[in-house]
Amino acid sequence: MEIISAICEVHPQLRIANLYIRLSSPNTTLNAASVVDNSICLEDGANARMLLEFPVSIKLLDNYKFKPVIDGDYIHLRMPIGVPKGMKSGSENVEVLDLSALSTNTYKSQGKIFCPIIGKEYRLQCAECQSVLVDRVHFKRVLPLPRASWSEAASDWYCHLHAGEASHQKLVPRTTDCLYGSCYHALTASLLTKGSLESTGKESLCSKCQSSVGLMGDDLWNVWCHSIKWSVLEDNNQWKVAQDAATPLQAFYLTLYDALEEEKSFFGRKLAFRDGLGGGQNVLLWFVGDNGFTLDSGESVGGTELQLRRSGLHKVLYKSENSISKKIPSDVSEYQVSREMMESALAVLRNSSNQLPIGCRTAAGFSVGFLSLAS
Ligand SMILES: [Zn+2]
Ligand SMILES: [Zn+2]
Known part of the structure; x- marks a missing residue:
């Protein structure tokens, strides 16, 4: 025994x-x-x-x-x-x-979602079939979305500094904005390579391999960090993998750590x-x-x-x-x-x-x- x-x-x-x-x-x-x-x-x-x-x-x-x-x-x-x-x-x-x-x-927290470096050029590919979903994008702002209440955050994103002020205006994300939550990035839909994605309801699928890669909102495309890999354009004009796709379990843990960090215990x-x-x-x-x-x-x-x-x-x-x-x-x-x-x-x-x-x-x-x- x-x-x-x-x-x-x-x-x-x-x-x-x-x-x-x-x-x-x-x-x-x-x-x-x-x-x-x-x-x-x-x-x-x-x-x-x-x-x-x-x-x-x-x-x-x-x-x-x-x-x-x-x-x-x-x-x-x-x-x-x-x-x-x-x-x-x-x-x-x-x-x-x-x-x-x-x-x-x-x-102690075990990690954070990948954040692109401001000014560098990036390419996003489907983790499953390598199809290019976003080609040659660079960001001027890389900003965290408020924690929790994700759906509201993505559709009603606003500037924290001026929240509640009478003069406050809702900020419309620009094509040079990369917003991120604990397990997804939110990018403007206009960045997408034409024909690379299909939508069924809210879900967005890779046109080539039909794997689910994220959710399509009004202006923003929310892509799970386990669905894409990031490459960065190097000085020699070659693409180099900057961040491989996480596994769905790793993505879950990123969300869990982020959630638990909100309070001490x-x-x-x-x-x-x-x-x-x-x-x-x-x-x-x-x-x-x-x-x-x-x-x-x-x-x-x-x-x-x-x-x-x-x-x-x-x-x-x-x-x-x-x-x-x-x-x-x-x-x-x-x-x-x-x-x-x-x-x-x-x-x-x-x-x-x-x-x-x-x-x-x-x-x-x-x-x-x-x-x-x-x-
Ligand atoms: Zn694919
Ligand atoms: Zn404001």
Whole structure:
């Protein structure tokens, strides 16, 4: 028998850690488990040993023995942190973690969308088929769009300096403006190479390969950063790739980081990612828990000796809904993303849920999953 994966959420403020171990076969009989050399040692009925090693920064109490509870092919251990000696705990509880060794994780952003350099000449190509969508454009202004409320921002973009002034006039984007959100660029539609794009409703498709590249507004073409690549014209008159297309998942994370940067703490934050096509598809993300951290066994393929490492995984509650009519509550920040971004994020979330026993995968009508917020 082998350990396929292990994930441990540590919550210093709640004085609890949950350790979930996924086994290669269900309903195994286990002998008593013990803590040896900062590892949890499991032994099956045939006396085969499996070791789960904790990083040195997390101190386990040596020689502790306990009886693990098996749920299908998972073991779930609730580990109280620093329970005073002699205090009774339930049979599933294991007093193995030393609170004094724990410190909390800090979150830092992992990147930003590409910004062209003012004055340089650029070419934009479809990431799928290399068809040239915008040829030889240079920008005089490269400006961020206001965060959130994306659709309003794109159609009603205005100068921040003079917002609210009586003399304020709505600024019409110029062909030399490059506006950008967290996962898309907004350019004037007149820059497009003739015949390079087709529109079906709001969606704009590459004429050559029919892949979805963005959304067409009244004056602005909004192009997802995972749909195009940027090349820059060098001094020797040769085009050089300045920015390759992101993957839809990278584009989702850019949006997520941008959303989380709006406030110091992301716990308690509620985010809604909405299909930019207005199809009513939403992914809701709730950040829950205290400022704890997670250990996990990483991308390893399993085995009888696994190491837990500090990871950037954070627990989230998530839900995918198709609801055109349902209003998003006011405490939820909304972000427009592409269908591909939504699907790739959901695939990661669903996959991460499988690290938990079936009984631990839902809470309050949401699914429980993990997203990586640091590398
Ligand atoms: Zn194409
Ligand atoms: Zn103004």
